[in-house]
Structure formats: C-alpha cells, structure tokens
Amino acid sequence: MSAFSLAGRRALVTGANTGIGQAIALGLAEQGASVTCAGRRDCTETCAAIAAAGGVADQVTLDFADPMAARDIFTGAGYDILINNAGIIRRADAVDFTEDDWDAVMDVNLKALFFTTQAFAKAHLTLPARGPAAVINIASLLSFQGGIRVPSYTASKHAVAGLTKLLANEWAAKGINVNGVAPGYIVSNNTENLRKDADRNAAILARIPAGRWGVPSGLSPTWQPFSPRPQRPIFWRGGQCRWRWLARLILQHRHQTRHCPLGPWRVFSRAWCDLHATGHGGRRWGLGDHRGVPQNAHNP
Numbered sequence: 001m002s003a004f005s006l007a008g009r010r011a012l013v014t015g016a017n018t019g020i021g022q023a024i025a026l027g028l029a030e031q032g033a034s035v036t037c038a039g040r041r042d043c044t045e046t047c048a049a050i051a052a053a054g055g056v057a058d059q060v061t062l063d064f065a066d067p068m069a070a071r072d073i074f075t076g077a078g079y080d081i082l083i084n085n086a087g088i089i090r091r092a093d094a095v096d097f098t099e100d101d102w103d104a105v106m107d108v109n110l111k112a113l114f115f116t117t118q119a120f121a122k123a124h125l126t127l128p129a130r131g132p133a134a135v136i137n138i139a140s141l142l143s144f145q146g147g148i149r150v151p152s153y154t155a156s157k158h159a160v161a162g163l164t165k166l167l168a169n170e171w172a173a174k175g176i177n178v179n180g181v182a183p184g185y186i187v188s189n190n191t192e193n194l195r196k197d198a199d200r201n202a203a204i205l206a207r208i209p210a211g212r213w214g215v216p217s218g219l220s221p222t223w224q225p226f227s228p229r230p231q232r233p234i235f236w237r238g239g240q241c242r243w244r245w246l247a248r249l250i251l252q253h254r255h256q257t258r259h260c261p262l263g264p265w266r267v268f269s270r271a272w273c274d275l276h277a278t279g280h281g282g283r284r285w286g287l288g289d290h291r292g293v294p295q296n297a298h299n300p
Contacts, residue, residue: 029055
C-alpha cells in the first residue's frame with residue numbers, strides 16, 4: 001500500500017469544479033479517498049473524471065457567498081479530510097476599490113473558510129471513535145507578498161495564513177492536522193485575465209525561474225504528506241524537507257533532500273516552520289528558544 005494511501009477516508013473539496021480544486025479532488029481519489037466535490041457551479045466534470053479513473057465521488061452545491069453555507073454538511077457524514085480551496089478575486093486600484101468587492105472577497109476567502117472549518121472540526125470531534133483528520137487551506141503567495149490591484153484578495157490570504165497557524169495550535173492535540181499550501185502563479189480561472197494581458201503576463205513569467213505558469217496537477221505532491229495519518233506531519237521548503245511536530249511540540253529530527261518536489265509552492269503551518277518560496281524570495285520563521293516557543297509569535 002502507498003505511504004500516502006487514503007483508502008477508507010472521506011474528503012470534501014471546496015471549489016472542486018475546476019482548476020486547483022478539481023486537481024486536488026482527482027488526486028485524493030487516486031489515493032483511494034471517497035471525495036465530495038463542492039462548488040457553487042456543477043462539479044459533474046470532476047466527478048466523471050474521478051469515476052473514469054476508478055474512484056468514488058459525489059457532489060454538493062455550496063455557494064460561499066453565504067459564509068455559513070456548509071454549517072450542516074459535516075454532521076454525521078464521516079468526513080476526515082477538508083480542503084478549503086474555494087476563493088474569488090476582484091481587481092481594481094486601491095483608491096477605486098468598492099466596499100461590495102471588499103466584502104464579497106472576504107466573505108468567500110476568509111469568513112466562509114473559517115466557519116466551514118469550524119463545522120468540520122465540530123462534527124469530527126463528536127465522533128465516538130475518531131481517527132486523525134486533516135485540513136488543508138489553499139492560501140497564496142500573496143499571503144506573504146503585497147501584489148497590486150487586489151487589496152481584498154491580499155488581505156484575505158494574509159488572514160488565511162494566520163488562521164491556519166492558529167488552528168494548527170489549537171487542534172494538533174485533538175488529532176486534527178491543519179496545514180496551508182500557498183500556490184504561486186497557476187493556470188486557473190482567477191488568473192485568466194493576467195494571462196491574457198500581454199504586458200502583465202510577460203512581467204510575471206520574467207520572475208518565475210521555470211519561465212512558465214504552474215498547472216493545477218502540480219499540487220499533488222503538496223497535499224499527500226498532510227493526509228490524516230498518525231505519523232508526524234511533513235513541512236517542505238525549497239531545497240529541503242523537514243519533519244516537525246505541530247503546535248508547541250518539540251522538533252524531533254531533520255532530513256535533507258537535494259530536490260524538493262514542490263517547486264514554487266509554499267507550505268506552512270506553525271509560526272516556527274521554515275518558509276521559503278523558490279525563486280520568489282521569502283521569509284524564514286525561526287524555531288525560538290529551547291522550550292519550542294516561536295520567536296516573534298503573537299501567541300498568548
């Protein structure tokens with residue numbers, strides 16, 4: 001059996017009708033999980049692709065314009081994997097950005113993510129004989145950079161990074177492993193306008209070492225290590241793979257590798273995990289003192 005087998009697991013992927021969400025749903029199914037594809041649009045294409053590959057999938061309509069849309073989805077359903085991928089983006093200069101565009105993005109990208117994850121955790125923690133569970137939040141390189149003309153998107157993705165770390169702290173001891181993946185420039189509906197703009201497209205490609213946009217299927221290596229298993233979670237950064245305990249647990253050991261399969265993806269969870277984006281600069285959060293308390297972490 002594969003080290004990353006998800007046989008017997010049940011996953012819900014938001015925004016699974018296309019792009020990154022669709023690729024994650026297909027990848028989870030390939031590893032043996034039963035996958036629920038959730039989206040405001042029909043996910044028949046994704047479900048059909050999973051079935052054609054021999055996997056098991058169903059779908060549910062969830063429109064996260066209502067941040068509480070998933071409040072009743074998890075109760076009694078036996079989900080132990082949640083992928084928070086659904087998100088929207090609105091573009092305008094900061095001086096022209098409207099309140100409606102601000103609220104729409106924050107509702108879907110942040111408020112819905114939190115309350116969906118809360119509902120997932122509440123349902124999982126009430127199971128009489130629960131195993132480990134996993135949450136993966138899809139953030140963005142704009143969780144760490146500013147970007148231009150996307151003020152609400154940047155603010156929401158910064159918040160997703162912080163929220164991921166908070167939930168990792170609170171739920172590690174409860175058996176729920178919370179992580180985040182921060183994609184760079186990926187071919188998706190959200191980046192279609194950028195790719196069509198010749199000047200912006202050229203400027204973006206000029207600062208990507210590979211000289212090309214990423215593709216959603218490239219995400220598969222990032223979610224596999226975070227599948228719900230009793231082993232320690234894995235945290236990746238460019239050029240290295242490091243094993244760490246979540247939350248306040250003590251660093252156990254370190255393993256170096258010559259090549260990190262994640263390329264331009266950022267993966268993070270704890271405030272003291274290493275953070276580095278291949279080819280995009282980045283920042284590194286230190287481990288802190290001998291007690292495992294993170295440096296410069298706002299952690300009461």
